[in-house]
Amino acid sequence: MGLLKMKFTFQRRVRLAQGLWLLSWLAVVAGALTFSMGVFLKAELLRRAEVMDNTEIHAVPNTLIVVGLASLAINFFAGRICQDSLDATRFSRWKSFLQPYFVLSLFFTALMLVAVIMSCAMKGNLEESLKIGLKNGIRFYKDTDMPGRCFQKETIDRLQMEFRCCGNNNYKDWFEVQWISDRYLDFTSKDVKDRIKSNVDGRYLVDGVPFSCCNPASPRPCIQYQLTNNSAHYNYEYQTEELNLFSHGCREALVSYYMGLMNTIGGGVLSVFILQMSVLVSARYLQTAIEALAGQENMEAETEGYLLEKGVKETIKEKMDAIKKFLQINEVDAAAGEASAEAAEKPAPAAS
Structure with a gap:
């Protein structure tokens, strides 16, 4: 049973694609703002580098800079997918890129949330550095x-x-x-x-x-x-x-100033995180709703979209089994390689 299944008529798929196109470009702008906030925070920290003792506090701006740049690329890609989503032929060429897209999107969206948490939890390191x-x-x-x-x-x-x-x-x-x-x-x-x-x-x-x-x-x-x-x-x-x-x-005074700055930036990045999650969820619904049309002659037929093909527990178990199988194959290949190397090194028996 799929997670959060929804029915999509042709009109709903069109509206979803249009809405996702708009969201993705808003997320591109938000990614640029995230990058700018990271650069601004790093510049403010570097201004006071002479009265700070360590570089750990630069983890927050460095993360924001990386996430902002990644967000620009990911959401630009999402916008291009939306433009081709209502044409089955053009959409099919993106099919092999969708899995890496979702993996990268999830990773950088989670990293964005980590940056928000770090910006709120940096007070101790900041105080020690300034002290x-x-x-x-x-x-x-x-x-x-x-x-x-x-x-x-x-x-x-x-x-x-x-x-x-x-x-x-x-x-x-x-x-x-x-x-x-x-x-x-x-x-x-x-x-x-x-x-x-x-x-x-x-x-x-x-x-x-x-x-x-x-x-x-x-x-x-x-x-x-x-x-x-x-x-x-x-x-x-x-x-x-x-x-x-x-x-x-x-x-x-400096702790108060920087924590106020980080909390403000953290609130802005949290808003970007929510926007990014909206793009990710919408893109997944659009992907599954359009892929359900495969093999159908009527391209305006009603289809189902979902976030996960199976339940959460089943999906996690399936992924874990795939990882274990992959690791076992690698172990077998490594053992076979070692056996071959030992056989090659073993001297041949002398002729009688």
């Missing part, structure tokens, strides 16, 4: 003269100003690193010497932050140095001075 990347970015902030790190300071400053954030978790992260380059320190100064000697690593640590942490919404001029010293500034209490610096860390 390490931002920590290194802050640590290398002062290395403006070192090849490969010359633009690290500019990257961090632009990041903090654009996302209105400070540090990795908060502004206190800057207290733990030397972010002022040695070339701008006066080593004859007693204060500089005392600060360098005050820690085992020999770093110049201050309770201050770069200018990019300053909040322009603050009503007073920004206080960057001696942030924890209330007596160093008039009418100042660092524990309650909320507007002076950006209050939240850049990791939180």
Whole structure:
């Protein structure tokens, strides 16, 4: 018994072919949009590559790019099938391509769903990547003269100003690193010497932050140095001075930004997935309804269309049996090949 059988008159087959033609071209446009979303997301991730630690998070945009390109080809092919579907002679030439078409369509449609799930489940990897990347970015902030790190300071400053954030978790992260380059320190100064000697690593640590942490919404001029010293500034209490610096860390800001981006893209790709499934189901109904006309003289006769010729369990069992049979044949061929090789290597008996 077939799965989800439906009756198709000639008029219904015509309408199905026309509807599928329209859906397939809509899916081509959707495939182009999927590809564009993948490229955009990858470009956004590459923009912040200096503050990210691993490449696993590129799995989502890479998948979207591959699926988008595949969708363009698959749905263009479906559109061509629709154009020839009402002519038995022209449709017959596509018959050998239909099985690979359905296999590839199912694979890439499932991959599209995987991309949606990955985009929602990427938060953990993203947080870990930013945690390490931002920590290194802050640590290398002062290395403006070192090849490969010359633009690290500019990257961090632009990041903090654009996302209105400070540090990795908060502004206190800057207290733990030397972010002022040695070339701008006066080593004859007693204060500089005392600060360098005050820690085992020999770093110049201050309770201050770069200018990019300053909040322009603050009503007073920004206080960057001696942030924890209330007596160093008039009418100042660092524990309650909320507007002076950006209050939240850049990791939180970037995770929020990228997860918002991925969730929006995930919703768009889910819509494309539904559209792609509609194309796949419609194409299967059209194929089976037209193939039922084989051997009939009346090309306008009523036919049956279905998704599966048998039930789900029977179809799965049949496919598994075919795979097992194929593997057994390969094993027999391999064993026969090994036996032949051994026989060829075995020396012939000496003549008496």
